[in-house]
């Protein structure tokens with residue numbers, strides 16, 4: 001089954017490029033940029049990846065990305081992931097990036113777009129891979145800062161397929177970012193948000209009603225609200241579920257306890273994704289294989305999940321036809 005899952009053409013819609021930073025590259029970039037790391041070895045980094053919840057992961061995630069400074073660094077980070085994903089049989093990637101932690105360390109906005117843009121072009125040339133770019137705002141920082149990031153990105157709006165909302169969910173409801181997302185809507189930029197990962201089902205409804213998002217990242221807690229489940233099913237709102245991430249962050253104790261089978265029973269538009277593969281036990285193929293082992297899904301089930309992702313992706317209609 002693993003071989004078959006590798007050959008299945010997969011689109012990844014929920015991937016934080018900073019969450020693809022493997023410890024080996026972290027050490028290489030730390031040396032290149034003269035950044036001190038709080039770890040003595042690669043093994044020590046891996047041993048620290050022992051999370052109790054979303055915040056315990058975010059603390060390490062923001063610390064890890066502190067080694068990224070130059071255009072070359074962002075290029076190397078993205079290119080290393082595109083190569084691994086290509087080996088997993090991924091044919092389309094929608095990479096999200098978080099400008100705020102980088103801008104706070106003095107990295108220029110153009111450095112981010114240039115490095116990631118160059119890697120995207122190279123992935124298309126070398127692997128025939130299509131990509132889309134999602135610029136995410138940190139929901140645990142202020143609305144004003146998010147608005148400022150959106151304005152600073154003006155020279156690169158053409159490169160942005162959507163804006164997103166991530167980081168610490170609890171206590172940071174979608175409504176906080178109503179004005180920022182309204183501005184994005186006015187600019188003609190599509191909108192997404194993490195919701196219902198650790199936060200309640202009400203955050204999913206809020207993201208749909210107030211932020212006017214076209215997809216929900218995670219959304220696994222939707223099952224707690226029957227009316228919301230019916231709405232998600234009726235409107236076929238795509239949910240970018242990240243199975244291994246949810247287990248690593250203790251949203252579910254074991255994959256067998258995940259709400260994924262219930263979500264499919266309700267007729268929801270589910271897609272499978274890796275979220276932060278360097279931190280959560282691997283990329284797309286590992287997520288697909290883990291679901292096969294936990295739920296016993298057959299080829300038809302995976303074909304349908306892969307189709308959902310291609311249908312929900314930001315890609316040209318000709319590319320979509322090619323992949324369907």
Ligand code: ADE
Pocket residue numbers: 016019054061166167168194197245275276
């Ligand atoms: N940023 C990176 N990964 C995240 C996740 N799983 N949830 C929220 N914010 C994130």
Ligand code: ZN
Pocket residue numbers: 014016166194217275
């Ligand atoms: Zn995420």
